[in-house]
Amino acid sequence: xxxxxxxARYVGVSLRGQMQYPGAFIATSVGxxxxxxxxxxxxxxxFARFRQVEGWRFEEIALFYGVISVAFALADGLxxxxxxxxxxxxxxxxxxxxxxxxRSTVLQLMGYELRATxxxxxxxxxxxxxxxxxxxxxxxxxxxxxxLLFAVAGGVALFSGILVLQATLAFWTxxxxxxxxxxxxxGVEAAQYPLDLYARWFRNFLIFxxxxxCVSYFPVAAVLGHGDRTGxxxxxxxxxxxLGFAFLGLALVAWRFGVRKYTSTGS
Amino acid sequence: MRALLVPYLGVFRAxxxxxxxxxxxxxxxFGTQCWWGAIKIMxxxxxxxxxxxxxxxxxxxxxxxxxxxxxLTLLPWSVDPEIARMxxxxxxxxxxxxxxxxxxxxxxxxxxxxxxxxxxxxVPMIVTAGIVLPLLGLPQWSxxxxxxxxxxxLFFLSMILVIALSSAISTLMxxxxxxxxxxxxxxxxxxxxxxxFSGSLIPLPLFQDWLQPALRVQPFAGLLDIPFRIYGxxxxxxxxxxxxxxxxxxxxxxxLLGRLFMGRxxxxxxxxxx
Numbered sequence: 001x002x003x004x005x006x007x008a009r010y011v012g013v014s015l016r017g018q019m020q021y022p023g024a025f026i027a028t029s030v031g032x033x034x035x036x037x038x039x040x041x042x043x044x045x046x047f048a049r050f051r052q053v054e055g056w057r058f059e060e061i062a063l064f065y066g067v068i069s070v071a072f073a074l075a076d077g078l079x080x081x082x083x084x085x086x087x088x089x090x091x092x093x094x095x096x097x098x099x100x101x102x103r104s105t106v107l108q109l110m111g112y113e114l115r116a117t118x119x120x121x122x123x124x125x126x127x128x129x130x131x132x133x134x135x136x137x138x139x140x141x142x143x144x145x146x147x148l149l150f151a152v153a154g155g156v157a158l159f160s161g162i163l164v165l166q167a168t169l170a171f172w173t174x175x176x177x178x179x180x181x182x183x184x185x186x187g188v189e190a191a192q193y194p195l196d197l198y199a200r201w202f203r204n205f206l207i208f209x210x211x212x213x214c215v216s217y218f219p220v221a222a223v224l225g226h227g228d229r230t231g232x233x234x235x236x237x238x239x240x241x242x243l244g245f246a247f248l249g250l251a252l253v254a255w256r257f258g259v260r261k262y263t264s265t266g267s
Numbered sequence: 268m269r270a271l272l273v274p275y276l277g278v279f280r281a282x283x284x285x286x287x288x289x290x291x292x293x294x295x296x297f298g299t300q301c302w303w304g305a306i307k308i309m310x311x312x313x314x315x316x317x318x319x320x321x322x323x324x325x326x327x328x329x330x331x332x333x334x335x336x337x338x339l340t341l342l343p344w345s346v347d348p349e350i351a352r353m354x355x356x357x358x359x360x361x362x363x364x365x366x367x368x369x370x371x372x373x374x375x376x377x378x379x380x381x382x383x384x385x386x387x388x389x390v391p392m393i394v395t396a397g398i399v400l401p402l403l404g405l406p407q408w409s410x411x412x413x414x415x416x417x418x419x420x421l422f423f424l425s426m427i428l429v430i431a432l433s434s435a436i437s438t439l440m441x442x443x444x445x446x447x448x449x450x451x452x453x454x455x456x457x458x459x460x461x462x463x464f465s466g467s468l469i470p471l472p473l474f475q476d477w478l479q480p481a482l483r484v485q486p487f488a489g490l491l492d493i494p495f496r497i498y499g500x501x502x503x504x505x506x507x508x509x510x511x512x513x514x515x516x517x518x519x520x521x522x523l524l525g526r527l528f529m530g531r532x533x534x535x536x537x538x539x540x541x
Contacts, residue, residue, distance in 0.1 A: 024451075027451065027452070027455065028455075030455075031455035031456075034455070034456075034459045035455070035458050035459050035462075037459075038459050038462045038463055038468055039468075041463060041468065042468045042469050045468075045469055045473065045474050045475070046310075046314055046469060046473065048474075048475045049314075049318075049322070049473050049474070049475060050314045050315075050317060050318045050321075051317075051318070052317055053313050053314045053317050054313055054316065054317050055317075178295035178296070178299065179295050179298050179299065181299055182298060182299050182302040182303075186299065186302050186303060186306065189303065189306050190306050193310055193313075197309060197310060197313035198306075198309045198313075199309060202305070202309065
């Protein structure tokens with residue numbers, strides 16, 4: 001409980017700090033909105049030209065896109081400390097200071113900064129979600145809401161796990177590796193379309209190795225009433241996002257191992 | 268004439284060598300670009316499978332995507348960070364003391380920036396997409412050869428115009444940075460503009476038909492769409508020459524505009540710092 005209070009304080013301080021420059025905050029958020037909304041423009045343009053893709057319609061893709069965008073925006077805003085871990089903590093030796101404090105390193109890194117400007121990305125995700133929800137005429141039952149919110153939670157956990165792994169690698173590589181971007185930004189890019197469009201090896205990678213498919217493809221397809229195309233029964237589809245949490249759990253085990261192996265770069 | 272060019276060639280060479288140092292970044296970028304290209308191609312392939320008539324062939328779209336990944340850093344994504352720093356610290360005033368034409372000087376810097384790294388990045392991408400993929404048994408996903416000898420030659424000319432155009436836009440962005448005292452606004456705005464209007468997002472011919480006339484005349488098409496369509500034979504003969512002409516006209520217009528704007532900005536330059 002105490003940890004939660006401390007985290008809330010971290011968040012409060014971080015937000016107050018960012019609100020000291022309201023102009024910059026608004027400009028950056030609007031910029032984030034503009035630069036991410038282009039992906040949605042692409043979807044619109046492709047459907048304006050082709051009408052449908054393997055039986056999927058525009059509003060359905062909009063929902064896939066909305067769910068994964070919202071999940072990534074939340075994760076990206078929450079895990080800034082892990083994202084910049086190599087440069088800000090390992091290279092400078094600042095991680096030593098985190099280790100001597102009587103709190104878990106994960107909590108301290110989560111509290112490092114809450115990136116409020118991610119509201120731009122979040123906003124366009126919510127917008128796409130709303131468009132998809134409205135046009136596809138889904139019956140918004142409690143179970144549909146529950147499935148999608150659980151999908152978002154699983155997505156946040158999965159993306160956070162990827163960023164924790166990136167930070168863990170920095171114990172050895174010192175610099176943060178840009179290659180993790182293929183799974184975060186690239187993951188959003190891939191998961192905005194239903195996985196049945198992809199080649200089999202790629203689909204299997206996105207289900208069994210980095211379970212992006214489990215946090216969006218299965219549950220969203222089930223809510224849209226297209227569970228038959230995924231080949232997975234509905235109860236599995238709505239539970240599949242749990243794999244995102246499993247991924248995060250494994251990432252945290254790896255993180256703990258990395259912390260034990262950590263040797264300071266000194267100063 | 269030669270003596271006149273020496274300082275511009277000097278700054279070009281110095282920047283070129285500096286930019287070649289970032290090899291690790293290029294390697295990480297390469298991995299990302301392969302991944303991105305693969306996703307895009309699979310998505311396009313799915314759309315093309317589901318449609319009857321298409322404005323370009325899948326073959327042309329695949330080439331377009333790989334070339335786009337290969338020449339990604341050729342586009343004017345951001346203000347020259349060195350010039351942004353000069354504006355921030357007030358050092359930009361020194362630029363006025365050099366016995367050189369500031370526009371040409373900055374333009375030469377931009378050309379160096381738009382050739383060193385992009386060339387480094389294009390080679391492995393073209394080799395991977397053009398040679399490795401067919402060897403792996405994925406010829407339908409690979410980058411194919413230009414549509415013909417003429418297409419290849421015109422593509423080469425068009426790419427030279429791309430460098431000229433990209434540098435003209437870059438320099439214009441530098442000057443806006445001087446005028447607005449910050450690179451933030453320009454850097455935020457230019458990304459989405461380039462992504463949508465150059466064809467980097469999706470090939471421009473795939474946009475709806477009623478948008479085509481507008482897309483054809485805007486300057487960003489010359490950064491990517493025109494050369495890549497020439498490569499795949501989508502723009503051929505007179506159309507290809509028309510494309511080159513549109514690129515050349517935009518280079519001229521933007522350089523003229525840049526010079527005019529620079530004159531006005533520098534005349535009332537306020538240096539920051541102290």
